[in-house]
Amino acid sequence: AQRVTQPEKLLSVFKGAPVELKCNYSYSGSPELFWYVQYSRQRLQLLLRHISRESIKGFTADLNKGETSFHLKKPFAQEEDSAMYYCALFSGGYNKLIFGAGTRLAVHP
Amino acid sequence: EPEVTQTPSHQVTQMGQEVILRCVPISNHLYFYWYRQILGQKVEFLVSFYNNEISEKSEIFDDQFSVERPDGSNFTLKIRSTKLEDSAMYFCASSELGLENADTQYFGPGTRLTVL
Numbered sequence: 001a002q003r004v005t006q007p008e009k010l011l012s013v014f015k016g017a018p019v020e021l022k023c024n025y026s027y028s029g030s031p032e033l034f035w036y037v038q039y040s041r042q043r044l045q046l047l048l049r050h051i052s053r054e055s056i057k058g059f060t061a062d063l064n065k066g067e068t069s070f071h072l073k074k075p076f077a078q079e080e081d082s083a084m085y086y087c088a089l090f091s092g093g094y095n096k097l098i099f100g101a102g103t104r105l106a107v108h109p
Numbered sequence: 110e111p112e113v114t115q116t117p118s119h120q121v122t123q124m125g126q127e128v129i130l131r132c133v134p135i136s137n138h139l140y141f142y143w144y145r146q147i148l149g150q151k152v153e154f155l156v157s158f159y160n161n162e163i164s165e166k167s168e169i170f171d172d173q174f175s176v177e178r179p180d181g182s183n184f185t186l187k188i189r190s191t192k193l194e195d196s197a198m199y200f201c202a203s204s205e206l207g208l209e210n211a212d213t214q215y216f217g218p219g220t221r222l223t224v225l
Contacts, residue, residue: 034213043113044152044200044216086152095165096142096154097214 004089006100021072021103023087032090033070039083077107111135113217121223130186130220132201141184142202191224
């Protein structure tokens with residue numbers, strides 16, 4: 001079955017602390033994975049995708065096929081990072097994104 | 110930067126009524142999608158559309174739902190006879206590529222549908 005799991009509903013950290021948002025997937029083929037972010041009252045927007053291997057707003061994510069994970073990391077959290085973060089898997093055969101349940105990141109001053 | 114737009118932002122309707130949710134995808138995109146998010150739940154895929162036909166639909170997308178691209182710019186989702194459980198945020202998305210080519214899907218701001 002194709003599935004994305006984000007085990008934490010809420011991650012609460014202080015400004016300047018490291019952040020790791022967990023994402024695990026289940027997919028039989030070669031996965032294409034994305035992180036989307038939704039700031040308060042805004043639309044879902046792409047944060048990064050694994051094939052681009054770039055860092056956006058200080059966030060990085062590495063695909064680990066052995067552990068079937070695509071965790072999102074940032075070394076020093078900022079208050080403006082507070083948002084809802086969704087991990088998503090592209091199901092090519094079905095032309096759709098499969099989303100995880102999302103993790104709310106709250107960064108406190 | 111071009112964006113996906115959706116209207117209305119909020120729609121309130123009575124159970125059993127028909128609703129049409131409207132989307133204008135990014136102009137050079139060829140693949141269009143609808144997703145929904147019931148309050149407190151995950152974003153769920155409903156349907157994808159390419160070359161004027163449905164390319165994939167989920168089990169949620171039953172006979173009560175239909176999609177259409179009535180002209181060169183709009184992409185609509187129709188719910189024929191709304192149920193209470195159709196209350197959700199509905200997101201439209203579009204991408205330049207699709208099918209076997211994973212491409213970034215750009216999302217609209219959503220339409221909140223409330224069925225009373």
